[in-house]
Amino acid sequence: MSKNLREHWATRAGLILAMAGNAVGLGNFLRFPVEAAKNGGGVFMIPYFVSLLLMGIPLMWLEWTIGRYAGSKGHGSPPAFFDLAWKNKIAKYLGVVGLFTPTVIAIYYIYIESWTLAYGLFAVLGKLPKVSAENIQNMNSYLEPFQQFNKEFLGDAGGTLLYPSTIAYIAFLITIMVNLYVLSKGISAGIERTARIVMPLLFVFAVVLVIRVFTLKNPIHPEVNIVNGLKFLWEPDLSRIKDPSIWLAAAGQIFFTLSLGTGAIHAYASYVKKKEDIALSSLTTAASNEFAEVVLGGSIAIPAAVIFFGAANATLIAQSGAFRLGFVTLPAVFQYFPMSNLFAGLWFFLLFFAGITSSLALCQPAMTFLEDEFKLTRKESAVVLGTFLFFASHLVIFFKGSLEEMDFWAGTFGLVLFATMESVIYMWIFGGEKVWKELHEGADIKIPQIFYYVLKYVTPCFLLIILGAWFWNYISRFKGGTDWNVFLTRGFLLYLFVFICLLVWLVWKRRRGEG
Amino acid sequence: MSVMGWVFMLTVWSFVAILLIVCIGLILKSKRLGYEEIEEEKETHQERD
Numbered sequence: 001m002s003k004n005l006r007e008h009w010a011t012r013a014g015l016i017l018a019m020a021g022n023a024v025g026l027g028n029f030l031r032f033p034v035e036a037a038k039n040g041g042g043v044f045m046i047p048y049f050v051s052l053l054l055m056g057i058p059l060m061w062l063e064w065t066i067g068r069y070a071g072s073k074g075h076g077s078p079p080a081f082f083d084l085a086w087k088n089k090i091a092k093y094l095g096v097v098g099l100f101t102p103t104v105i106a107i108y109y110i111y112i113e114s115w116t117l118a119y120g121l122f123a124v125l126g127k128l129p130k131v132s133a134e135n136i137q138n139m140n141s142y143l144e145p146f147q148q149f150n151k152e153f154l155g156d157a158g159g160t161l162l163y164p165s166t167i168a169y170i171a172f173l174i175t176i177m178v179n180l181y182v183l184s185k186g187i188s189a190g191i192e193r194t195a196r197i198v199m200p201l202l203f204v205f206a207v208v209l210v211i212r213v214f215t216l217k218n219p220i221h222p223e224v225n226i227v228n229g230l231k232f233l234w235e236p237d238l239s240r241i242k243d244p245s246i247w248l249a250a251a252g253q254i255f256f257t258l259s260l261g262t263g264a265i266h267a268y269a270s271y272v273k274k275k276e277d278i279a280l281s282s283l284t285t286a287a288s289n290e291f292a293e294v295v296l297g298g299s300i301a302i303p304a305a306v307i308f309f310g311a312a313n314a315t316l317i318a319q320s321g322a323f324r325l326g327f328v329t330l331p332a333v334f335q336y337f338p339m340s341n342l343f344a345g346l347w348f349f350l351l352f353f354a355g356i357t358s359s360l361a362l363c364q365p366a367m368t369f370l371e372d373e374f375k376l377t378r379k380e381s382a383v384v385l386g387t388f389l390f391f392a393s394h395l396v397i398f399f400k401g402s403l404e405e406m407d408f409w410a411g412t413f414g415l416v417l418f419a420t421m422e423s424v425i426y427m428w429i430f431g432g433e434k435v436w437k438e439l440h441e442g443a444d445i446k447i448p449q450i451f452y453y454v455l456k457y458v459t460p461c462f463l464l465i466i467l468g469a470w471f472w473n474y475i476s477r478f479k480g481g482t483d484w485n486v487f488l489t490r491g492f493l494l495y496l497f498v499f500i501c502l503l504v505w506l507v508w509k510r511r512r513g514e515g
Numbered sequence: 516m517s518v519m520g521w522v523f524m525l526t527v528w529s530f531v532a533i534l535l536i537v538c539i540g541l542i543l544k545s546k547r548l549g550y551e552e553i554e555e556e557k558e559t560h561q562e563r564d
Contacts, residue, residue: 042523277545
C-alpha cells in the first residue's frame with residue numbers, strides 16, 4: 001500500500017472510541033479492583049494518580065505523536081518508527097520488541113476473551129451451575145460448583161497438560177474469526193465501526209451492573225450493603241503509603257490500563273491525518289478509560305464480593321486473582337438473586353466487549369507491519385496473522401503455565417522495556433522539542449509546558465525504576481524449578497523474536513535494494 | 516466508611532468525571548467531531564480563497 005493510499009479514521013468520535021476500546025479492557029473490570037484491594041485500598045489511588053500524571057498521560061501523548069508522525073511517512077509499526085527517529089542500524093531491531101509484545105499478548109488475550117464469550121452464552125442460555133442457598137455461610141462450598149465448572153471448561157485436571165472442553169475450543173475459534181473478520185475490514189469499516197457499536201454498549205452494561213451491585217444486600221445480614229463494599233476498596237490504609245510494592249503495583253496498573261508500550265496506540269494513531277488534533281483526543285481517551293476503570297470497574301466485582309461474602313473472604317478472593325473473581329465469584333453471587341442469568345450475561349458480555357476492542361488493537365501493530373512493509377492487503381495480512389495466532393494459541397490452550405509465562409515476558413516486561421526505549425529514542429535522540437512541536441500540530445488544546453519536562457526527564461526515570469524492579473522479578477523467576485512446558489514456551493518466544501528480527505532484516509534489505 | 520474514605524472516593528470519582536466532561540466539552544466546542552466535516556470545511560475555504 002503506497003503512502004498516499006494509507007487509510008484514515010472516518011470520524012474523530014470513531015477514533016476516540018477505538019482508542020478508548022484499546023485502553024478499556026479486561027484489566028479495567030478485573031485487574032484494577034483486585035490490585036486496589038490488595039494494595040491498601042484508597043491509599044493505592046495516590047501512587048496510581050501520581051503514575052497517571054507523571055507517566056501515563058505523558059506517554060499517551062508521546063505514543064500518539066510517534067504514531068501520527070510515522071503514519072505521515074507511510075509507516076505505523078515499531079521497527080519503522082524507531083528507524084525514522086534514529087538513523088542507526090540497531091534502531092529497527094529495538095523496534096522488534098514493540099511488534100513482539102502485542103503479538104504475544106494477542107496469543108493469550110484472544111483465548112481469555114473467548115472464555116467471556118462462552119460464559120456469556122452459558123449465562124444467557126441458563127447453563128451456568130446452580131448454587132445452593134444452604135451453603136451461603138461457607139464461601140468455599142458455595143463457590144465449589146462454579147470452581148468445578150471452570151476447571152472442566154478449561155480442562156484443568158491438575159497436570160501440566162490442559163484438556164479444554166469442546167465448547168471452550170469452539171468459543172476460541174469463533175472469537176479468533178470475529179477478530180480477524182473485523183481486522184480484514186480495515187480501520188474505518190472494521191475497527192472504527194465495531195468501536196462505535198461496542199463501546200456505548202459496554203458503558204451501558206457497566207452502568208446497569210453498577211446499579212445492580214449498589215442495590216445488593218447480604219442475604220443473611222441485610223445491614224451489609226454497598227457501603228461495606230466501597231469501604232473495603234476505598235478506606236485508605238495510610239501506613240502503607242511508603243511501601244514500594246504499592247507504588248510498583250500502581251505504576252504497573254497504569255501501564256496495563258492505558259495499553260502503553262504495546263505499539264497499539266502508535267498503530268492506531270498512524271491512521272490519523274497529519275493536521276488533526278491528537279493532544280485533546282488522547283486526553284479524552286485517557287479520561288474515558290479512567291472513568292471506566294475507577295468509577296465503573298471499581299464498583300462492580302469487589303464490592304459485590306464484599307457484600308455477599310464479607311470483607312475477610314473478599315480479601316481471600318482478591319488474593320486468589322482476577323480470573324477467580326471474574327469467572328467464579330461474581331457469577332456465583334448473581335446466581336443467588338432474581339434475574340441471575342441476565343446479570344451474569346451482562347457481566348460476561350461486558351468483559352467480551354472490553355476484550356474484543358483491546359484484542360483488535362493488539363493485532364494492529366502486526367497488521368500494520370505486514371501492510372506497510374510487505375505491501376500485503378488487509379485481507380492477506382489478516383489471513384497471515386490469523387494463521388499464526390491460531391497455531392500459537394494452542395500453546396496456551398493445551399499447556400498449563402504457558403499463559404503466565406507469555407504474560408510475564410510480553411505483558412509485564414516487554415511493555416516497560418519498549419516504553420523505556422521509545423521515550424529515550426524519541427525524547428533524547430530524535431529530539432524532545434520536535435516531539436513537542438509535532439504533538440501540538442493541529443492541536444485543540446495547549447498542553448502546559450511543564451509536561452515537556454516531565455516527558456523528557458521524569459517519565460524516562462520513572463520507567464527505568466519500573467524496569468529495574470521487573471528485572472529483579474526476572475532474576476527471582478529463574479531461581480525456582482521450572483516445568484518443561486514453561487521451557488517450551490520460552491523456546492517459542494525466543495524463536496518468535498528471532499523470526500521477527502529476520503523479517504525486519506529482509507524488509508530493510510529489500511528497501512536498500514530498491515534504493 | 517470513615518470520612519477519609521468518603522473523601523478519597525468522592526475526590527477521585529469527581530476528578531475523573533470532571534476530566535472526562537471537560538474533554539468532551541472541549542471537543543464539542545472545537546466543532547471537529549467528524550473528519551469528513553473538516554475536509555468539507557477545508558474545501559470550502561479553498562474555494563473561497
